Amino acid sequence: MPSTDDSNRGRIVLLLCALVALAGCLGGASNGASDANGTNGSSDANRTDGANATNDSGPSTSESPAYVVEDASLAFDRHHNRSYFDPPDAEHLPHEATAVEFDRESSRVVVTGSTTGIGDRHCIAVNLTTAERTANGSLLVVVEDRTIVPEDRRGCNATATAYDYRATVEVSGDLPERVVVVHADDAEGGEFRAVVTRSEAGTVVAAEGMQ
Structure with missing residues (x-):
């Protein structure tokens, strides 16, 4: 039968593992938010490299009558x-x-x-x-x-x-x-x-x- 000390050490290890796992999840969520807002340049929604730039070619003109x-x-x-x-x-x-x-x-x-x-x-x-x-x-x-x-x-x-x-x-x-x-x-x-x-x-x- 395991001793009380061994049982406590097991609980502490499980608690530490849970904390590490929780920290990893929070870190991943933080990176996802950064991508969604385009702060790291990977989001198409806020790109500034011209891929989504408005085509400003001046006012459109109708064709001349034929x-x-x-x-x-x-x-x-x-x-x-x-x-x-x-x-x-x-x-x-x-x-x-x-x-x-x-x-x-x-x-x-x-x-x-x-x-x-x-x-x-x-x-x-x-x-x-x-x-x-x-x-x-x-x-x-x-x-x-x-x-x-x-x-x-x-x-x-x-x-x-x-x-x-x-x-x-x-x-x-x-x-x-x-x-x-x-x-x-x-x-x-x-x-x-x-x-x-x-x-x-x-x-x-x-x-x-x-x-």
């Missing part, structure tokens, strides 16, 4: 009757102004406006020199007023007046979101530019001078 310019034409009023461009309070508008209509049913963009040229109507021509889709999807429309001097150089003087015009651009596919209208003067070399979006359809926009 369309092709099929045909374009222009008519202008040589007789100053405002046959094509006669908005309210037209007399108070700048001489370089434009308005754009987007006609989805007929797949057309109609640009009307007023541009300044030599006042002698038999010495002027207003031409559509450009109607094309640009790299960013805008429709570029360039209207040029050209002075035509007769061979005898009579009848053309330095006076200037406004001529109104209507340019019609036929497209296939979608309609452009934005139209850039440029008024060019072949004699003076000046240019006026206006940008009109679909939301501004029908609104008269002043064309600003360009250097």
Whole structure:
């Protein structure tokens, strides 16, 4: 039969083993908490090495409308009757102004406006020199007023007046979101530019001078 001392020593050994085992469990729990909070770099939830970084590539932009310019034409009023461009309070508008209509049913963009040229109507021509889709999807429309001097150089003087015009651009596919209208003067070399979006359809926009 074992003695009392041996029995006590057995209890002490068992108690020490229990304490050692308990310390080991607590240590393991502490390490697990550290991993969960990412303080040792092993937690995906809080990594700072870029693996979970937000993809900040700037604001997203919608694709440009897909369309092709099929045909374009222009008519202008040589007789100053405002046959094509006669908005309210037209007399108070700048001489370089434009308005754009987007006609989805007929797949057309109609640009009307007023541009300044030599006042002698038999010495002027207003031409559509450009109607094309640009790299960013805008429709570029360039209207040029050209002075035509007769061979005898009579009848053309330095006076200037406004001529109104209507340019019609036929497209296939979608309609452009934005139209850039440029008024060019072949004699003076000046240019006026206006940008009109679909939301501004029908609104008269002043064309600003360009250097």
